Amino acid sequence: MRKKVKNTKNKNKKNNLEERLTFMVTEYQEAKSVLDSMSEGTSEYANQKKICDKLFNSAEQYINKL
Secondary structure (H helix, E strand, O other): OOOOOOOOHHHHHHHHHHHHHHHHHHHHHHHHHHHHHOOOOOHHHHHHHHHHHHHHHHHHHHHHHO
């Protein structure tokens, strides 16, 4: 009798999702650290805040899709 072959597609998919989420989180943390080092009220601060908000929203949407 032949042994069944295990389906590893789900495991690979899970690993890819975790890697992507990890990448998104590190990208947000880097942007947030840059934002924290800036002084509030400048145009650079506003631009960096928009970037941080955009990264946070994309990560949140990604998590909600799962």
